[in-house]
Amino acid sequence: MTAENTEKTSPVISREGSTDIHAKTAGSKAVKIILITVSVLFLFVMLVMPLITVIYEAFRKGLVPYLEAISDPDTMSALLLTLEATVIAVVINTVFGLFAAWTISKFRFHGKKVLVTLIDLPVTVSPIIAGLIFVLTFGRQSVLYPFLESIDFMVVYAVPGIILATVFVTFPFISREILPVLDAQGTDEEEAAALMGAKGLTIFRKITLPHIKWALMYGIVLCAARAMGEFGAVSVLSGHLRGKTVTLPLQVEILFGDNKFMPAFAVSSILVVLAVVILIVRSIVEYIGKRRGEK
Amino acid sequence: MYIELKNINKSYGGFKASDNVNFGIEKGKLVALLGPSGSGKTTILRMIAGLENPDSGEIIIDGRVVNAVPASERGIGFVFQSYALFRYMTVYDNIAFGLKVRRMNKAAINERVNGLIELIGLKGFGNRYPSQLSGGQRQRVAFARALAPNPQVLLLDEPFAAIDAKVRQELRKWLKDMIHQLGVTGIFVTHDQDEAIEVSDEIIVTNKGRVEQTGTPIDIYRHPATAFTSSFFGVTSELSDYMSFRSFDDIGEYDKAIVRPEFVKITKKNEFQKYKSSAVEGVVRDTQFRGNSIEVTVNCNNCTFSARRGLDEPAVEIGEKVDVFIYRIFVTHGDDVKLLKNNALREETVVI
Ligand SMILES: Nc1ncnc2c1ncn2[C@@H]1O[C@H](COP(=O)(O)OP(=O)(O)O)[C@@H](O)[C@H]1O
Numbered sequence: 053m054t055a056e057n058t059e060k061t062s063p064v065i066s067r068e069g070s071t072d073i074h075a076k077t078a079g080s081k082a083v084k085i086i087l088i089t090v091s092v093l094f095l096f097v098m099l100v101m102p103l104i105t106v107i108y109e110a111f112r113k114g115l116v117p118y119l120e121a122i123s124d125p126d127t128m129s130a131l132l133l134t135l136e137a138t139v140i141a142v143v144i145n146t147v148f149g150l151f152a153a154w155t156i157s158k159f160r161f162h163g164k165k166v167l168v169t170l171i172d173l174p175v176t177v178s179p180i181i182a183g184l185i186f187v188l189t190f191g192r193q194s195v196l197y198p199f200l201e202s203i204d205f206m207v208v209y210a211v212p213g214i215i216l217a218t219v220f221v222t223f224p225f226i227s228r229e230i231l232p233v234l235d236a237q238g239t240d241e242e243e244a245a246a247l248m249g250a251k252g253l254t255i256f257r258k259i260t261l262p263h264i265k266w267a268l269m270y271g272i273v274l275c276a277a278r279a280m281g282e283f284g285a286v287s288v289l290s291g292h293l294r295g296k297t298v299t300l301p302l303q304v305e306i307l308f309g310d311n312k313f314m315p316a317f318a319v320s321s322i323l324v325v326l327a328v329v330i331l332i333v334r335s336i337v338e339y340i341g342k343r344r345g346e347k
Numbered sequence: 348m349y350i351e352l353k354n355i356n357k358s359y360g361g362f363k364a365s366d367n368v369n370f371g372i373e374k375g376k377l378v379a380l381l382g383p384s385g386s387g388k389t390t391i392l393r394m395i396a397g398l399e400n401p402d403s404g405e406i407i408i409d410g411r412v413v414n415a416v417p418a419s420e421r422g423i424g425f426v427f428q429s430y431a432l433f434r435y436m437t438v439y440d441n442i443a444f445g446l447k448v449r450r451m452n453k454a455a456i457n458e459r460v461n462g463l464i465e466l467i468g469l470k471g472f473g474n475r476y477p478s479q480l481s482g483g484q485r486q487r488v489a490f491a492r493a494l495a496p497n498p499q500v501l502l503l504d505e506p507f508a509a510i511d512a513k514v515r516q517e518l519r520k521w522l523k524d525m526i527h528q529l530g531v532t533g534i535f536v537t538h539d540q541d542e543a544i545e546v547s548d549e550i551i552v553t554n555k556g557r558v559e560q561t562g563t564p565i566d567i568y569r570h571p572a573t574a575f576t577s578s579f580f581g582v583t584s585e586l587s588d589y590m591s592f593r594s595f596d597d598i599g600e601y602d603k604a605i606v607r608p609e610f611v612k613i614t615k616k617n618e619f620q621k622y623k624s625s626a627v628e629g630v631v632r633d634t635q636f637r638g639n640s641i642e643v644t645v646n647c648n649n650c651t652f653s654a655r656r657g658l659d660e661p662a663v664e665i666g667e668k669v670d671v672f673i674y675r676i677f678v679t680h681g682d683d684v685k686l687l688k689n690n691a692l693r694e695e696t697v698v699i
């Protein structure tokens with residue numbers, strides 16, 4: 053390549069010393085096609101194929117074995133436990149998320165940066181480690197254990213542990229979504245409302261909530277999706293007591309470990325369906341939210 | 348005094364946003380807080396409203412110390428610089444908000460809101476959202492919203508800053524009339540002296556968190572009390588060495604010598620100039636038509652400043668040599684300011 057070439061064409065595209073403008077735009081068209089193809093291929097191999105495989109494997113032996121597999125009592129109780137943990141995690145994290153986001157964006161105080169960092173902790177810590185932390189905090193070797201035992205409240209290898217783990221790993225999702233919106237709004241409108249005599253709850257309901265509604269919904273969807281799929285931390289705290297402390301992802305693991313491939317895929321298909329439902333809800337929320345935002 | 352601030356101090360971190368602020372405002376007056384950006388005007392307004400607490404000092408409204416009264420109970424109308432209209436509410440709901448909070452009955456709310464919408468000239472716009480209004484319309488909605496609950500005090504933070512020049516002119520007059528008509532006591536913040544002069548009954552000049560001077564616009568204009576006000580107020584130019592202009596007393600040490608256009612008389616060489624012996628020759632640098640006068644910028648004794656000439660006087664040309672006579676100058680030293688009169692004027696009074 054000559055110095056002249058480099059001068060005339062943009063350094064990104066010209067490889068072969070194509071100096072004229074037309075070759076350059078043609079080159080960028082080719083780049084576009086290549087990039088799109090690569091992305092589509094990547095998505096297909098990484099996402100679509102596995103999804104098809106799951107559904108295909110689940111139904112390979114026909115509908116009846118599929119229905120049998122998913123109506124297995126252990127699977128049903130796993131589904132219920134998953135839904136229970138998800139709902140509780142969403143409720144707790146919604147409340148917490150609102151409080152945290154509000155506190156962080158509306159007040160100035162010492163240690164604010166620390167709090168913001170702490171909220172992110174659950175996504176940065178490996179879920180397995182999170183599980184272990186809870187085992188150490190609430191398990192037999194913990195100082196809390198005698199007390200928990202005396203009130204007959206078991207955390208480790210019990211449902212509360214599962215819920216705790218789920219709440220922990222989905223901790224930041226909602227507050228993270230609301231925070232930027234609250235920050236962008238500033239405090240002016242709330243102050244204006246306060247000056248007109250409105251009290252805290254009215255201000256929140258009438259001024260703040262309409263503003264963060266869509267971000268909140270989006271956060272809830274993300275939180276629910278993550279809660280349903282949680283495996284690592286739950287796995288550590290579960291103890292795998294079938295029909296008691298097994299969630300859907302754990303049930304899949306168990307079936308897979310027992311070489312029951314078809315049932316494993318059948319149960320997986322439930323998770324896939326739930327995931328697709330959530331994705332659809334997410335798209336709707338995003339769409340409506342955007343339209344409202346533009347008005 | 349209806350509103351009174353006594354020895355108010357407020358710091359953000361180590362920064363003094365209010366430094367021993369004192370002033371009083373009479374009932375029914377519209378007062379301007381005038382000062383450069385960052386001089387602590389908004390801070391003062393927010394403390395009066397109860398959105399910020401002073402570190403020390405007292406805020407008294409209608410004879411009552413309100414320091415401990417929360418913002419929601421002070422009954423003060425506030426128009427934010429950004430208007431802070433509720434973006435998810437219509438114009439109607441924005442104005443009705445303060446009344447609904449007070450649990451007024453529906454019919455009364457309806458009547459009052461519609462009355463206000465009419466008052467601000469936005470009839471038929473009740474169902475619009477703030478994003479569907481122009482800047483001037485938003486400003487008026489913010490104004491109506493603040494007035495809806497019948498506050499005795501109305502505070503406005505740079506109410507015209509975000510509005511284009513033409514509409515601004517109209518709104519200023521509108522606001523002034525409206526406030527006097529309603530009989531509320533108003534304080535508005537501005538960094539624009541023309542606005543302050545035009546709209547307010549009284550001006551409070553702020554600088555670096557302190558109150559420099561309070562008084563009527565004409566008072567402050569004629570008798571600036573501090574070095575800051577003398578150079579901040581009016582169109583001012585500095586003379587590097589005022590003694591090079593004839594017939595001023597030497598007061599010894601000084602920081603700045605300030606002239607305003609109306610302190611200066613420019614005459615053509617062939618025109619009659621009573622004080623010709625005390626005039627200095629200058630060269631016209633620029634002339635500008637100002638609507639009701641011509642602004643003439645001259646260069647004289649290494650200084651550049653301007654004066655006005657009437658439209659009926661003979662025109663001066665750029666580059667023309669003219670006589671420049673200065674009637675008065677403000678001379679500052681430290682925080683003090685002194686008005687010096689040209690001695691030629693005094694001699695005349697003695698003679699007569
Ligand atoms: N909440 C705050 N935190 C820190 N500094 C502030 C805050 N509010 C105002 N200040 C500072 O106080 C000074 C005065 O501010 P302000 O009252 O807004 O001035 P003005 O309205 O005259 O422009 C500014 O230097 C500003 O940076």
Ligand SMILES: [Mg+2]
Binds near residue numbers: 388389
């Ligand atoms: Mg300000």
